[in-house]
Amino acid sequence: MTRVLVVTDGGRSGSHVRALLGVEPDIDIVGTLPFDGDLAVRAAELWPKVVVIDTEYMVSQVLPVAAELRARIPGVSMLLLCDPTKRGMLPPRRRAGDLSFLLKDASPALLADSVRRLAGGERIVHPRLQAASLNTERGLSTRELEVLGLAAEGESVADIAHRLYLSGGTVRNYLSAVIMKTGARNRLDAIRIARKDGWLR
Template identity: 85%
Template structure:
């Protein structure tokens, strides 16, 4: 695959796989070596084991949710082609383990709130009740020492947990 890709010299490669990220990394590294200017976009399903982005890997691999809309996917590809880095906030939040003791689910909910989604939208997307989403947000506010949801998002961004 890397040899064929090197012949085509693409700007962006989209990888949609059922393999765990750790299994994709060697191929991505080969591609990155063969075509250093090429960005790679891995479509991830955070519900599956091993599908979250690694905390530290700078080999040109980017991450978007597998069920992302066509518009999000197209925008991500355009941004990658322009030289930006793309990591879905939901995946980024889920992959972090903070020293404040926030759970993966709390970070996931906070990441969606940071994207501007309402409690109702977050609940629908994560298959939770609105009350459960509010409980997660309350827990995040308490654990971060924030005054409200916006303050918790600011603290999380300042701490590098969300971008």
């Protein structure tokens, strides 16, 4: 049996993904958790083999949480369900680690097959998402968006540095680069611009 944890935004029940996977005899849904600051700690108690993340957060905001999940649950595989019409939900060209990407509207058979492949050690990026990502030009790097996403959640420079295993000076450099690239007046203005352009939720 493949142990699967479903992660959703706080206001969503995850029933859609649970319904799609719950009928599979070799897949055991061990729980549904909200995408929040306690996710990694609570997920570790359930010890899933695969985590399916169905959220409206941008990929840059999911990556730090994915890193925490990997640190607490060695060998876990993660599948992020993405909407290719939202630019901030496209797979990054680099630094995605072992995070896999599938369309939000994937068929039940494709979703179940993807979970099995992940449990077997494969990494998946749906071709449509990969093509959309390659065809999208953006000024901000994945790491810059990660740092900005955490800043948008109210994290301090020290907190961001701790979560991403960076120095405080490096975090400040990333934030300065974001401000320059977006033409923002300051960090708050950069967050506003990134949200308006669809890179942050």
